[in-house]
Amino acid sequence: AQSVAQPEDQVNVAEGNPLTVKCTYSVSGNPYLFWYVQYPNRGLQFLLKYITGDNLVKGSYGFEAEFNKSQTSFHLKKPSALVSDSALYFCAVRDSGGYQKVTFGTGTKLQVIP
């Protein structure tokens, strides 16, 4: 069975400071990893993905994520937070083999303080 953990329900960061939203995963095969963002009253929007290759993945809106196989982590990062980054962030994992089932984490609310 595959699973995703987002240990923080909420992350607060000051505008202009770097931000990190944590994610760890468990999957039997090679992982496909994703980050999504959800703004209020909107659907989830794709931010970035890791399939293979470089451990540092760059995505939309200046976000990036670092894949760490030994720690089974895929933390989302941004060098300088904007107030407009305030939203709900979801990490997701898909097993590279078998059916295309994706498991989402519980979400982390990011609050960027002006």
Add this chain to the structure above:
Amino acid sequence: DAGVIQSPRHEVTEMGQEVTLRCKPISGHNSLFWYRQTMMRGLELLIYFNNNVPIDDSGMPEDRFSAKMPNASFSTLKIQPSEPRDSAVYFCASSSQNGPFFFGPGTRLLVL
């Protein structure tokens, strides 16, 4: 591409009534997923289809829920009879093989 299209965007109904939610996935995507989101339970996978075939419906809450995908461009999620605890936002998402999901805008359902 218009993205994933869902209808209706909002639905208010009374307990006991039948509710049908509709989804048109992105053209060329072969996987389709129905999710439900509530404050209490977060994002829950209800069912997913691969090449129009239901693969995993273990997340469907009970027999009142059913989903169909008669062709590659259309899917429905039906609740009959509806109950107040079904109130939630229902999302449809589609993806290509190993690709990211693309979510629709959701249907906000309120059962009175």
